Amino acid sequence: MSPPRTPAIMILGTGSNVGKSLLVAGLCRLFADRGLAVRPFKPQNMSNNAAATPSGEIGRAQALQARAARIAPHTDMNPVLLKPESATGSQIILQGRVAGRLSSGDYQRRGEFLPQVLESFARLGEGADLVIVEGAGSPAETNLRARDIANLGFARAASVPAVLVGDIDRGGVIASLVGSHAVLDAEDRAMIRGFAINRFRGDVALFAPGIETIRGLTGWPCFGVVPWFAEAAQLPAEDGLDLRSGARKPGASLKIAVPMLPGIANFDDLDPLRAEPAIDLMLVPRGQALPGDADLVILPGSKTTLRDLAVLRGEGWDIDIAAHHRRGGHVLGLCGGYQMLGRLVRDPLGLEGPAGEAPGLGLLDVDTVLDRDKTVRQTAFSHAASGCAGLAYEIHLGRSEGADRAHAPFRTDSGPEGAASRDGRVLGTYLHGLFASDSVRAAYLSGLGLAGSGLAYEAGIEAVLDRLAGHLERHLDTEALLSLARQGA
Template sequence: MASPRIPAIMVLGTGSNVGKSLIVAGLCRLFADRGLKVRPFKPQNMSNNAAATPGGEIGRAQALQARAARVAASVDMNPVLLKPESDTGSQIILQGRVAGHLSSGDFTRRGDFLPKVLESFGRLAADADLVIVEGAGSPAETNLRARDIANLGFARAAGVPAILIGDIDRGGVIASLVGTHAVLDEADRTMIRAFAVNRFRGDARLFQAGVDTIESATGWPCLGVVPWFAEASRLPAEDGLDLRSGIKRAGGALRIAVPVLPGIANFDDLDPLKLEDAVDLVMIPPGRPLPGDADLLILPGSKTTLRDLAALRKEGWDIDIAAHRRRGGHILGLCGGYQMLGRVVRDPLGLEGPAGEAPGLGLLDVETVLDASKTVREVGFVHAASTASGRAYEIHLGRTEGADTARAPFRIEGRPEGAASADGRVVGSYLHGAFASDTVRGACLAAIAGRDLPFGLAYEDDVEATLDRLAAHLAAHLDIQAFLALARQGCTAS
């Protein structure tokens, strides 16, 4: 078993969505502010919420963790990203670039990626004082252990000790922590050196007997019981499981509705909108009609445009969108949503599923053809109507062309980007993250509202302040010195 060249520790969870990503982000900010060169790392992620870096794409959670660590994100922080395209298959992003497709029946192939994972980890560690590694799902999935690279398979290959996080809010935290210990083999079990309990509500002293039970059953010490961090919803969501936290019914002056499609991707576009006090952002799940009183409908990004277009029609949302348009409402399509607004979407090579084509919603005079060349880049842009500017990113397959691109809503490096209808009420764009710019967001929302509204959110400042408060929260409730000592022990572990 190889030893890391610098202190490193892995944060595992008893299951998905127990708060691993947030804890790693908070620890990255905490140690960065203590003067350490800290780097986040996730061997394998599965998410359609991706971020663009100069070398390609990674999971958005790792981009947030890099920001928390006050460093630029890199593809080495998430060398394997699986982007689901159906219930049984995913696109493989290896060190930032598309590297084929993986079916659920081929899960053993994941072990083939371990050399690249260790290569990325080595490069990252070479320029760091501390690497904080995030696991995926649960290490107790023993049916996947033989070819595991996401949890203890990586920990053992890289010689990185781990701690295990349990989520008390979902219930059964004692059983989940003790049960994980019980099903692991001895070699895996010894890689886990401690545990912590996350999302506690109430007086933590009332759980001391629970802590004692877990320590007695596992032999692992407890690093702390972390109370619920209510401000977690102010940070970019990790994956689709977090979409429910974006539902907001606050009686805002401007109402925005977003249909949640099966392949929804890069929905962090919505994060700045949900935090605006003047905005009422409503995520519409399958089985519900789009509200008739919305000022703006947003069709978000999609990993599988044709499949999601079919799902949209199956829900009857195409009828709701057409009615909204007749009432004079505004519609914004982002990336895959932009493609859906056109006359037709063609996928002749079967890049996102079976080869084929389908008529779009016909609200923009454009057509899209998906091709094998994938655009992944960060860009500076200008909002044409207001000349407000900002930074954004593109992650998409395909070319979209047609008459309505002559009324492009944005400009990138002097060239037009996107399309708009003649009356300006239907707009499409490939840009992700444009609403993170306060001036761009304010200009767009004011134009839709037709009047000045108190759009006072300083979004980037808010994210930074929330990360600072998260770091302080963890410092107050975790044994940070013990955490760092465990990471340092890993340097000499054999």
């Protein structure tokens, strides 16, 4: 006898960045607060924004969704994670572990991973009352359908009904929903049981004729129209396309400059700093110099350290950083950015691209060698200068060693972590998420002359998730969604 089916529903989108991740997070919080054991699931993700779990890596969006569901993240929530290394290839993370590379020419190989996807989905469903599945991109990309595991290919294999979401803010929502219906084959079309509209601005009643048009041309019912949720910007972004400087803060007392490198990874490290009212955090695009009046330059994480180091030099940002340091400015390197601050970066096995090496910026007396052993872990840590503690995570290849490791700015249960220059103005660390700790962030910023603001960052994330759940409950037919999940395909 087969085990009982776990209720599940899939949230598909008419395209990338229509708000699928946010809707899944909000629904996870909503149903968890009703007392249901909810699990988020994304068969395949493509992102360099990853989270560490005890069993390996997943997309950070799924980690946020797990938090929304009030459970610990697990690799079964995102069995296939593709981490772009170039415009034509990605590293494959399969059920949390590195499993090779996937070139754009081999994209149809994704179908090979369907057994592991279904295995993870089945395990995740054990003991759950509801699994909320997130699609990737659009299910209407018919050129990719043959080996699809991310959208309707998964839905049909797992017998999970789906809802198609369109983003009205970007325009063309009627055409995108009706067009998706038109290009899908009959069996795929049958898996979609209705639609929803996201990011509506203005009077929802004005869109009533649009809803009727979509209903008439597709036969799909509407599960709701979700108004714009401005607080979404306070939650960690999944996609590098979401990165933006935001509004300038003319009265800010501390300016931070961050060069936008093409392989930027785990960029939500910056979110707690951006949330500080007295900090003006500027993301500097290619083609622009780093501002000369910055107090701190942060080199963020990178999936392709040597490539990004070459870009940094090509943009002249190495010269800007050297001048900034001579003027007495501070520099912080996170993970790949830490590696760039050293004397030398070597990738003899070609783990992040072509094998090779390059001199670093020379602001820290450390050398880095990338090797096959990848560190993926969650860890407690403390700030050496203040003793303040927090929780962080590491996801990196290689080790960095040198004299400046003797001045490590942090400590973990493994010992000293990171490196610092003798003058204390240049720091590097492999710790991600360290600024989410209010006490650690306040201690670090006090060293830059900024008094604590009292910002409770993690509590703020929880409050936004709660308000998001309430927002969706008001504007979506959540009872109909739950009923659909329980009925199945």
